[in-house]
Amino acid sequence: MKAIEQAYDVFEDRCPTRLVLDRLADKWALLILDRLKSGPVRFNHIRRDIKGISQKVLAQTLRKLERNGLISRTIFPTVPVTVEYALTPLGRTLTDTVSALTHWAEKNMDAIFAAQRAYDEAYAD
Amino acid sequence: MKAIEQAYDVFEDRCPTRLVLDRLADKWALLILDRLKSGPVRFNHIRRDIKGISQKVLAQTLRKLERNGLISRTIFPTVPVTVEYALTPLGRTLTDTVSALTHWAEKNMDAIFAAQRAYDEAYAD
DNA sequence: TCTCCTTGGTATCTATTGGAAACTATCTAA
DNA sequence: TTAGATAGTTTCCAATAGATACCAAGGAGA
Known part of the structure; x- marks a missing residue:
């Protein structure tokens, strides 16, 4: 049964996980998932x-x-209509990873901006 | 000193972490980082x-x-020229998170495809 | 009654990006 | 001398992103 876990490989072109990654690897999707966490x-x-x-x-x-x-x-039939979005159980399995990403960005900002300045200086012409 | 960790907020429009997330939340970037892990x-x-x-x-x-x-x-001045890409220490701090994302995609593929089929059936007209 | 406000969206337009294919330059081996 | 490898750049077209305007339904205030 364990072999099935590795049945897919993201590096393969025709692998359908690519389609999933395509949808996940999106700035807005990550922010929305992070926002719905609470x-x-x-x-x-x-x-x-x-x-x-x-x-x-x-x-x-x-x-x-x-x-x-x-x-x-x-959808709640209030007036005006109310539409509520929430994480599903599947979505909830993702939020830890998503939070890790957004918080990595928050924490490592300074290092990244330093790297950008160094790069731009080195390649300035 | 702890307060500084929360100095940035991804949900803020003008927060520079957005620029970082923009660069990270990219299918190809994630795949490349995952590939360089080894x-x-x-x-x-x-x-x-x-x-x-x-x-x-x-x-x-x-x-x-x-x-x-x-x-x-x-760059190695071989012939033909060789260019080698590797993770920096900073990049290495990201790979665990990135791997978690790509492997989440591999593991949850089936659930996602089931959800897609259900959605498409429900909204077919 | 008329107008503005809210709700959760679509429609339209333009600017940027993405992907496919061809092109560059340098050197080696056949 | 022609093909192949190296690591890219250029060009073109299609797809996407973002800004803006618009829509329908109903409530509140003037």
Whole structure:
């Protein structure tokens, strides 16, 4: 049974994991997953929290995540209508990894900016 | 000193961590970092291993990763010239997270494809 | 009643990016 | 002298990203 775990290989072109990675490796998707970690959130709430995301991209990304089973979409017939997005159990298995990524970025910012300055100086012409 | 760890916030629009996340949250960058985990590799070797990547995108992505201090680029004056890419210490601090992501994709493929089928059936019209 | 506000989106337009293929330059081996 | 390897760059077209405007439904205030 253990062999099945390695049935897929990301490095293979035709491997379907590539399609998954394609959907996951997206700045907005990662930010949304990180934002949903603490509980269900509404569309415009996410939009206000994740500063700079456009409505179109938010709607597209939410739909992608929903289609891939990572988040759920629940409509409440209030007035005006309320739509709540939440992590599914599958989505929850991802959040630790996603948080690690975003927090790595927060922690290592300074090192990265130093590297950028060094690079730009070295290759300036 | 601990407060400094939270000096940046990915959810803020003007926060520079966004720029970092932008560079990291890229399918090809993740695959390259994962590929370099086991040691230095040459340009065409990476190209052959990561099936489907174009020369242009590989060159662009390597340059981005180099500029951000995650990988190093070493030229050996052999004939023909050899260029070796390797993880920097900074890059190595990222690989665990990156591996976690790619392997999550490999492991959860089936669940994701099941979700996609369910979604497509539900919304078919 | 009229207008503005909210909700959660679509539609449209343009600018940037992505990918495929061809091209560069240098040297070796056949 | 022609093909192959090295590590890229250039060019072109299609796909995506982002900004902006618009939509429908209903409530509140004037």
